[in-house]
Amino acid sequence: MVTYSPSEERYTRMDYRYCGRSGLALPRISLGLWHNFGSVDDFGVATDMVKYAFDHGVTHFDLANNYGPLPGSAESNFGRILKENFRSYRDEMIISSKAGHEMWPGPYGGNSSRKNLMASIDQSLRRTGLDYFDIFYSHRYDGVTPVEETMQALSDIVRQGKALYVGISKYPPHLARKAYELLAEAGTPCLISQYRYSMFDRAVEAETLPLAASVGSGFIAFSPLAQGLLTDRYLHGIPEGSRASRTTGFLKADQVTADKVERAIRLNELAQRRGQSLAQMALAWVLKDERVTSVIVGASSVSQLGNNLQALQNQDFSAEELALVNAILDA
Numbered sequence: 001m002v003t004y005s006p007s008e009e010r011y012t013r014m015d016y017r018y019c020g021r022s023g024l025a026l027p028r029i030s031l032g033l034w035h036n037f038g039s040v041d042d043f044g045v046a047t048d049m050v051k052y053a054f055d056h057g058v059t060h061f062d063l064a065n066n067y068g069p070l071p072g073s074a075e076s077n078f079g080r081i082l083k084e085n086f087r088s089y090r091d092e093m094i095i096s097s098k099a100g101h102e103m104w105p106g107p108y109g110g111n112s113s114r115k116n117l118m119a120s121i122d123q124s125l126r127r128t129g130l131d132y133f134d135i136f137y138s139h140r141y142d143g144v145t146p147v148e149e150t151m152q153a154l155s156d157i158v159r160q161g162k163a164l165y166v167g168i169s170k171y172p173p174h175l176a177r178k179a180y181e182l183l184a185e186a187g188t189p190c191l192i193s194q195y196r197y198s199m200f201d202r203a204v205e206a207e208t209l210p211l212a213a214s215v216g217s218g219f220i221a222f223s224p225l226a227q228g229l230l231t232d233r234y235l236h237g238i239p240e241g242s243r244a245s246r247t248t249g250f251l252k253a254d255q256v257t258a259d260k261v262e263r264a265i266r267l268n269e270l271a272q273r274r275g276q277s278l279a280q281m282a283l284a285w286v287l288k289d290e291r292v293t294s295v296i297v298g299a300s301s302v303s304q305l306g307n308n309l310q311a312l313q314n315q316d317f318s319a320e321e322l323a324l325v326n327a328i329l330d331a
């Protein structure tokens, strides 16, 4: 049996940033396991991507109870990858999971109740084979459960030793504010806020991002490549095997609109002038904001991941370039 041993160079290949007002540094680029790590995917490719990531200083891996498909299988697969390759490296890794979206049948399987969070973290620990998560999130506000109940559950999860830190995801700003206050009062401050943020979705810029920064919460951007729309993937149609072509993908073919593709083509021209791929420029653009701790990228191959990690080589934008990006996005 070949035993994996990571590159000695790994920590020189990545930049790290402290997560809000905390002592926890995260890599500027984290790896997300929403797609491409499930039971429908190639386990060999999934393993190679985790190894490649770790070899390049990606210490943070982002999961949720429902990632797959089948739901739960990304956690099981990641657990197997850890067991087979990373036994001695647990203390070099930041592993997160979440609960709150539909996961099991009945009234307790998919909301933000204490019942759901407590049951879900136990299931996630079992699937991954971990003793604890580094970060555990409330995946969403469910529209019903009082924020007090959800935050108390998160705080108790830390007290029980099942997670080291907690975070929130996708909470509307007025409820995020409340969540930050409650968590701070409970002595388990909100380490991190996870929201969609990309050139194609800038909604967080108005309130969410400044709010997180003002209370000392880190901010991590998901879908920074707009699920692939901000890459060269769809510049010439929808290729076979792409997320938009797969029945299991969350990006639907009708979301690959002529308008999005036209903007991506123009952004791609700018990226080429900067000596970058469109994916690299899209990541650098999100990372240019000092308040953004990290971006969580997805990838379906080692070469995509490798391409993305090189975004760190050119993170500077001139005023003219930023104006051109805005002109393309606002047109």
Ligand SMILES: NC(=O)c1ccc[n+]([C@@H]2O[C@H](COP(=O)([O-])OP(=O)(O)OC[C@H]3O[C@@H](n4cnc5c(N)ncnc54)[C@H](OP(=O)(O)O)[C@@H]3O)[C@@H](O)[C@H]2O)c1
Pocket (backbone or CB within 6 Å): 031, 032, 033, 034, 035, 036, 062, 063, 139, 169, 170, 194, 195, 221, 222, 223, 224, 225, 226, 227, 228, 229, 231, 232, 233, 241, 242, 243, 244, 279, 296, 297, 298, 299, 300, 301, 303, 304, 305, 307, 308
């Ligand atoms: N909190 C939440 O509610 C929430 C929601 C969504 C996501 N997330 C987190 O964020 C992570 C990332 O989300 P995401 O997968 O949507 O991120 P993304 O980085 O916006 O999109 C990833 C997809 O883009 C394509 N891609 C990536 N790099 C490429 C490259 N260099 N060249 C060409 N195509 C490239 C691949 O698509 P193909 O498969 O077509 O190759 C890949 O699967 C998730 O895994 C999850 O951890 C959290």
